[in-house]
Amino acid sequence: MKVAVLGAGVIGITAAWYLRQAGHDVQVLDRREGPGLETSFANGGQISADHAGPWAKPDAPLQALKWMLREDAPLLFRLRADPAQWRWALAFLRNCTPARYRENAAKLVRLGRYSRAQLQALRKETGMQYDQVSRGILVLYTDRRSLQPGMKTPEECIAIEPAVAAMQQQLAGGSYLPDDESGDAYKFTSELAKLCAAKGVKFDFDVHIKGFTVENGKITGVHTATGRPVKADAYVLALGSYSPLLARPLGIDLPIYPLKGYSVTMPVRNPAAAWTVSLSDEAHKLVLSRLGDRLRIAGTAELNGYNTEINKVRCEAIVKRVMELFPEAGDPSKTSYWAGLRPATPSNLPCVGGTKYPNLFLDTGHGTLGWTLACGSGRILADIVSGRRPEIDVDS
Numbered sequence: 001m002k003v004a005v006l007g008a009g010v011i012g013i014t015a016a017w018y019l020r021q022a023g024h025d026v027q028v029l030d031r032r033e034g035p036g037l038e039t040s041f042a043n044g045g046q047i048s049a050d051h052a053g054p055w056a057k058p059d060a061p062l063q064a065l066k067w068m069l070r071e072d073a074p075l076l077f078r079l080r081a082d083p084a085q086w087r088w089a090l091a092f093l094r095n096c097t098p099a100r101y102r103e104n105a106a107k108l109v110r111l112g113r114y115s116r117a118q119l120q121a122l123r124k125e126t127g128m129q130y131d132q133v134s135r136g137i138l139v140l141y142t143d144r145r146s147l148q149p150g151m152k153t154p155e156e157c158i159a160i161e162p163a164v165a166a167m168q169q170q171l172a173g174g175s176y177l178p179d180d181e182s183g184d185a186y187k188f189t190s191e192l193a194k195l196c197a198a199k200g201v202k203f204d205f206d207v208h209i210k211g212f213t214v215e216n217g218k219i220t221g222v223h224t225a226t227g228r229p230v231k232a233d234a235y236v237l238a239l240g241s242y243s244p245l246l247a248r249p250l251g252i253d254l255p256i257y258p259l260k261g262y263s264v265t266m267p268v269r270n271p272a273a274a275w276t277v278s279l280s281d282e283a284h285k286l287v288l289s290r291l292g293d294r295l296r297i298a299g300t301a302e303l304n305g306y307n308t309e310i311n312k313v314r315c316e317a318i319v320k321r322v323m324e325l326f327p328e329a330g331d332p333s334k335t336s337y338w339a340g341l342r343p344a345t346p347s348n349l350p351c352v353g354g355t356k357y358p359n360l361f362l363d364t365g366h367g368t369l370g371w372t373l374a375c376g377s378g379r380i381l382a383d384i385v386s387g388r389r390p391e392i393d394v395d396s
């Protein structure tokens with residue numbers, strides 16, 4: 001079957017890989033000049049399956065209110081005259097009850113673990129390299145009130161990652177997820193795209209997708225800005241934050257809204273003082289990964305429409321926090337800033353599977369966890385398109 005995958009982010013490329021493995025004739029379309037150049041470009045790098053928690057949790061509304069007026073707040077709602085934003089925010093609130101939180105968290109961890117296993121199998125099969133580190137994720141707490149029984153002491157945290165000694169004065173404790181990983185999502189996406197091409201996947205870059213043609217309840221083509229329609233037997237929508245804009249004219253209302261985040265990348269200055277184990281700074285909602293000789297620090301969430309401008313105040317707040325915790329690790333004079341739009345659903349669960357059109361499939365809405373969930377979602381999607389029962393279910 002000929003399958004057109006719309007979008008060449010980490011989600012579209014992993015879907016293309018598993019579809020090709022399932023024997024389909026695959027074509028990938030993207031408006032950019034290559035794969036992985038939008039939200040998959042400079043994310044936090046964590047494969048955080050065991051720590052895959054939804055952002056909608058019981059304490060989130062109060063925390064968001066407290067942060068509302070702070071320009072450098074980790075979570076910022078910039079209220080706009082945008083009904084889609086209000087609808088999303090209300091649905092997010094409905095997902096903050098303890099019961100919904102527990103249910104969403106359990107589904108995310110299940111999909112995250114499945115996805116991590118698929119990623120490990122893919123790595124073994126292809127030998128691909130993307131600055132991956134398989135030394136777990138260490139979640140660090142600087143507020144004693146956040147500690148839970150059984151968590152690691154500061155000394156135990158330092159034994160896991162010696163660079164943490166630099167923040168010993170502030171450290172209250174930590175939790176360690178030894179099976180989680182980290183790596184450069186952009187390198188992974190571009191390497192996997194090359195492997196896809198070598199297996200016969202066709203790529204059409206610089207192609208802006210404008211909409212679909214529908215006949216007798218089926219998708220019959222994709223309109224593009226080039227004027228040249230693209231035809232396939234099945235279509236996979238993997239356009240990240242832009243998926244709802246293309247789905248709406250088809251009468252499909254996807255619960256996805258862009259949740260902007262920032263990252264800072266700097267070269268390692270002193271290798272002995274720089275972390276290798278991927279870290280999470282729970283108080284400031286930052287993730288810190290080691291990507292070869294670079295340090296990547298990412299976080300913050302801003303509900304502010306399709307706006308990818310870089311807000312220096314928010315990026316400088318990230319650098320300030322890193323320098324407070326790890327003053328010797330990186331070189332802040334060579335920092336690059338980046339912003340991306342997470343395709344966020346209120347529950348944090350992605351939309352993977354069929355639609356009311358028998359030949360249109362979704363692989364989108366991966367929000368804060370797209371890198372973690374990519375391989376599992378791609379595998380599940382390929383099973384569904386091929387008419388096979390996936391090994392696990394996903395629902396949003």
Ligand SMILES: Cc1cc2nc3c(=O)[nH]c(=O)nc-3n(C[C@H](O)[C@H](O)[C@H](O)COP(=O)(O)OP(=O)(O)OC[C@H]3O[C@@H](n4cnc5c(N)ncnc54)[C@H](O)[C@@H]3O)c2cc1C
Nearest residue numbers: 009011031039040043044045046209240261369370371372
């Ligand atoms: C600051 C930050 C930190 C993050 N940290 C992590 C992390 O540590 N771990 C983790 O698991 N996840 C993390 N994420 C989330 C993860 O990066 C995303 O969920 C993931 O990249 C989404 O991938 P995607 O392929 O759906 O979207 P994208 O990468 O945005 O891909 C969508 C593609 O669609 C194309 N496109 C859109 N519209 C059109 C159109 N009309 N025509 C043609 N092409 C179009 C775009 O060009 C793009 O290439 C983070 C995100 C951010 C912003």
